[in-house]
Amino acid sequence: MAQLTMVEAINAALSDAMQTDEQVVVFGQDVARQGGVFRVTEGLQERFGDNRCFDMPLAESAIIGSAIGMAIRGFRPVPEIQFDGFTFPAFEQIASHLAKYRNRSRGLLAMPITVRVPSFGGIGSPEHHSESTETLWVHTAGLKVVVPSSAADAYSLLLDSIECDDPVIFLEPKRRYWAREEVVRGTRREPIGRAVVRRTGTTVSVVTYGGLVAVALEAARIAEEQHGWHLEVIDLRSLVPLDFDTVATSIIKTGRCVVFHEGPRTLGMGAEIAARAQEELFWNMEAPVLRATGFDTPYPPGRLEHLWLPGVDRLLDTVKQSLSYDRI
């Protein structure tokens, strides 16, 4: 049993998937010779050869478009887009083809493609390297959207994604890349489509995913120490499919919910959870669903990102606001 970083865990998952299934191919910019700008794909070309792991010319549309052709001919591509902000040149291929091929072919063609994207902010990157793209994919029917929060979860969810016959957009929170966790190779955790309660509590349900799970857990610890609030922290893990049952069970218990995500507020996952909650749990709510999120602005320059990103303070302010709703 090994303590692995998320980078090492994802590398292990890729390696295990390539070992198990010869149709799995890994490619992208700088993934082979260099082993990826974050070293996620390190050693894969040496181990599996350059038919299985290879570098691509600098063209994202080509990376996704050609993956679609490979899938049509029976391969199981795992392309990498180097950074969140560079998925945009591939948007056409993702939105018009990757997401729709199954439907267009009346179910005849599967798209077993996992698009890995180092994503989100928090590490002081230059412009276009810290984007929250998840809502774009969630809103594009036909894509599964997976966002791991830790090394062991990344290992297991990536293997599930690669095995899945539907296209998966796999968003890796860069700021958790170097956090270690025990990873047992060959074992799986909860499947795609299952949220997990990371900390149980009774005061307010905090719904989050990806890099903010660790922040929410830290906030929950502080909240308990300083205010005696018992926050329940839910890690969604996959946004499509969304495990609303787990969220609902928690809201029924606490009566209060705060959604915590770093992307802009408008039409983010918070909006969807709030809509579902008022549709399905109206009589169970003690307070409206509130959101602690990034702002509706372009992602800020690196020196200011800590003020833009929602952190412990913004979350606890929002929790406090939720608690201010008293049933008369």
Added chain:
Amino acid sequence: MDTLIENNLQFLQFIDENGVATRALERDKSLSNVLPGMYATMVAARQVDEEMINLQRQGQLALYPSARGQEGAQVGCASALRETDWLFPQYREIGVFLHRGIDVRGIGLAWRGTWHGGDGFLERAVAPMSIPIGTQALHAVGAAMASKWLADEGVTVAFIGDGATSEGDVHEAMNLAAVKKSPCIFFVQNNQWAISTPLADQTAAPSLASKGVGYGMSAVRVDGNDVVACHVAVSEAAARARSGQGPTLIEAVTYRLGAHTTADDPSRYRDDAEVTSWEARDPIARVKKFLETSGHWHDDLEVAALATAAELRHRLREAVVDAPDPSPLEFFDHVFTQPTAELESQRQLLAAELELEG
């Protein structure tokens, strides 16, 4: 057909790596007058580059992409243009920026992470630095089309790398420019590497210049480490563009002597021997040698060049070290002409969070 099949890997060169003239420079007498100035700007570019790297190491900058080795291409190109000609850079163009007189402060603060894109660029007819690879090439074509309508005799230059030539946007830009006969120059700095990807993995074309044929565009391959060749090629392309003869693709064959950025470790993907062989073709050293052997050198030149460079380094350091951050409330100021009501309320939220005056 001949041009397509022929693997013509020759390039235009005036001064070789030993500082020897390989073509008659007298062709353009004024060149020996401007060469000392170009030399000084190249020296400045290299020194500012070094200072940026120091500042990054000291934690003052978040990141910096060194242009070491590409000064000849950059200064040769910029010096062949008018001050009013619009430039659309990628991000590695320190030699171009300095030639245009952009304040080092605005460049340094962008790499510090104070604000995006760079400050003081637009005033000099230079678009902010563009990180999404190749995208700015299309902006250059649009600006060139506008130049034609405005009849301002302007030439627009798109700066792209060898890697960028693989992007769809760059193909679209070249095609469009040729179709519209736009006064546009595609200045490709082929520095041999796109992060860890060598040119051979980027294209199967015999050269990047050869791509011009397919677009129906004039194309030329130049020694990118020869500032004179770059200057002459761009001058000619600009003259053609100004006289309505359309765009030109220029491939400047050069080398990225440093890492891709300060976050990169090139020893993982390339041999030191390759770097050493290109160090011998340094663009700055050969100009000095040429000026010496052709009787245009005097020590004052070096003294003046180093003094200017030292001033720029000093100015950069002063501007960047512990530079204050802008107010975070500025997040909301530039999204639209007027902030929306929703943005106003988000501004209030952040102000309250930070106990600032909203």
